[in-house]
Amino acid sequence: MTQEHPTPEAPQVTVRGEGRLEVDPELAQVWVTVAVRGTDRAAALADLTGRNARVLDLLKAQGTSVEKVETGSLSIAPDLGRRGRGERVQSYRGRVLVKAELTDFTVLGELVARLADLEMTSVEGPWWALRPDSPAYAEARRLAVTEAVQRARAYAEALGTSLASLLELSDAGADRGPMSRDMGYGGGPVAFAAEAAGVAPALDLEPQRQTVTAEVVARFTMRPPAL
Known part of the structure; x- marks a missing residue:
């Protein structure tokens, strides 16, 4: 019977x-935003x-280096003029967000440059991460x-x-590691835009x-000590 x-x-x-260790990332995520504006x-x-198709084609051309591609959001809306009493459409604005997750970092620099061109x-990222089932979490718990x-x-x-028996073992908190955009991949994103760069930069x-x-x-x- 357990002694409570x-x-x-x-x-x-x-x-x-506490177990603490530093390991190399297993994933890198980039966000690609495609925009458009026109009167029709x-x-x-x-x-x-x-433009969205060109982004998807470029990502899919990387083969297994890109593990996941997702469309985050899409919008297209009229831009109304501010003058006059009537609703007059001046132009239409649209944008689509594409999220890509890579496992091969050797292609990352060139891919980001080509996307931004x-x-x-525009491109944001990369955010570095571990897989949810990474062995690093089990190793941290063991430590x-x-x-x-x-x-x-x-x-x-x-x-x-000396110790006699273990009564209880519990987590003091969830395993912690930067695993998403909201949790701070890699210390913050870097934004790249073709309009600002002019030509594709050489990225390291x-x-x-x-x-x-x-x-x-x-x-x-x-065991009872002899005090």
């Missing part, structure tokens, strides 16, 4: 353990469709448990005794190492 409350015959010690709605929509196209055991043993040895993008941590709380019983 400490007694002189079964004293307890509760410790916290049908023509603007056709231009947006064509497309007409009316956290190891530290908790070592810390508890140190307390027991300071009392001239170095992957940023990811920090993964895990924390546990462990409770042990000790």
Whole structure:
């Protein structure tokens, strides 16, 4: 039967353990925004469709280097004039967002440059990440448990005794690692736009190492010390 409350015959010690390690990223995400503006709605929509297709073709041409391609959002809306009482359409604005996730970083620099060189196209990223099932998380948890055991043993040895049994082991918090745009991939994005650059730049993008941590709380019983 588990001893829930400490007694002189079964004293307890509760410790916290932390595992922390830095590892290379496994994924890189870039966001590509294609824009269009024109006075004719049908023509603007056709231009947006064509520009979006060119982005998708370029991404798909990378083969297995690009693991995932998703359309984030699409919009096309009239731009109304501000003068006069009537609703007069001056132009039509459209945009589409495409998200791409890469596993091969050797093609990333060239790909970003080629995407940014497309007409009316801007690129944000990269955001570096680990896979949700990355072995790094399990390793961080193992390190956290190891530290908790070592810390508890140190307390027991300071009392001239040793650990007897484990009563409880629990997470002190979820594993932490930068895993999304909102969680801060790679310390923040860099934006690239063809209109600003003029020509495709030569980009050297170095992957940023990811920090993964895990924390546990462990409770042990000790053999009665001779105080």
